[in-house]
Amino acid sequence: MVGIILASHGQFAAGIKQSGQMIFGEQEKVEAVTFMPNEGPADLKAHLEEAISKFDPDDEVLFLIDLWGGSPFNQANGLYEAHKDKWAIVTGLNLPMLVEAYGSRLTMNSAQEIAAHIVEAGRDGVKIKPEDLEPKSTGNAAAPAADAAPTTTNGQVGAPGSMQYVLARIDSRLLHGQVATTWTKTSGANRIIVVSDAVAHDELRKKLIMEAAPVGVHAHVVPIDQMIKLAKDDQHFGGQKALLLFENPEDALKAIEGGVPLKELNIGSMAHSVGKVQPNKVLAFNQEDIDTFKKLKDMGVKFDVRKVPGDNADNMDNILKKAQSMLDQQK
Structure with missing residues (x-):
């Protein structure tokens, strides 16, 4: 199983872990690591190592971190280097990304496979109202009309009675x-x-x-x-x-x-x-x-x-x- 470590400045990691449990239920092998104002890099590294130690030795590790280039990322990156053939780091953590990661663990056994998959969910979770404020250069396809005729994944309408x-x-x-x-x-x-x-x-x-x-x-x-x-x-x-x-x-x-x-x-x-x-x-x-x-x-x-x-x-x-x-x- 892929172990997930949520790491952030302050209590963000602990809070989003709780939010994810409210939506997806209790999760095994998920640890929150918080970097507090009175702590230094050595403290943060020790917290990350302690979190990793709670997983099984053969578990792959996926770090979901708040900010690229920040202390949580830098310390996780140092630990990642020794396992970069299997472990993965994704920054810009948000709730859609975390929920997708939980769901992906049901069908994916690789930290790197999950990492590649959840980036899109994190990006798609950023939306805006009114919709016309959405940047025109994103290239996102327009959402289908609510009453449009449904199609299957290959673009074809299914056979009658086969739902x-x-x-x-x-x-x-x-x-x-x-x-x-x-x-x-x-x-x-x-x-x-x-x-x-x-x-x-x-x-x-x-x-x-x-x-x-x-x-x-x-x-x-x-x-x-x-x-x-x-x-x-x-x-x-x-x-x-x-x-x-x-x-x-x-x-x-x-x-x-x-x-x-x-x-x-x-x-x-x-x-x-x-x-x-x-x-x-x-x-x-x-x-x-x-x-x-x-x-x-x-x-x-x-x-x-x-x-x-x-x-x-x-x-x-x-x-x-x-x-x-x-x-x-x-x-």
Whole structure:
């Protein structure tokens, strides 16, 4: 496994490590090294060597550092020289770069391969609004229209009816950091489809969701009836690997009853509101929610209760029993 060392002036490395865990979950073999104002180069080198010692002897090391030419870079560079055939250094550390590095470790075993891959993610993470302030000389291709006909990676529209559902998730936040990075990466999705009547008729929310899609992945918002039609006669999304997002279990039930062939639902978050009980930190239910999940279970749908892929799955039956008991006590 590739060990990752985050190094920075001040507490930046520690802070971005925490931010990365919030999005991608707890990570093994990731160390944060901070260079404080009262420390010198020798202190910094000792911190880096201590961080490296926590990895296995045969682990390759990827340094993600805040600034080229600064003390963290200079000290890491001295250590890198003895391993430059395998280790790598990338500067300009930002959160998109770090999240991409975490995702890349799932499929790449080389520090240098990961380093070459994540540079683009770091650059693409720098965006600006209003968009017309973007420098014209960057050469970036214009983003595709939100309602443009989807294509596969080879530029061809997929065959009707051949869409692959790689993940279907219930998440009241819909498309946010954990979905845009962690779940998209681990599922291999190249299309994110938000299935919601409410969002489809809310132009602002629809626009924000489109803009939240990760680099290289297209996001779409469709009403439930339209998703049912796509599942039955897939003229646009055929050949795609689709990640479906539902805002609540009721929408998921309507889609499945209508013919969307989902055998499992990932349960991520359900926001608390008046009249709901909260049996754990991220899921809140009213009676309709509980009844809906029971209907889904009777239809043979399985539940995978996890915020991020690295979490252990919770038992949905136990969660629903607790929620029902809490609701009964309110009566």
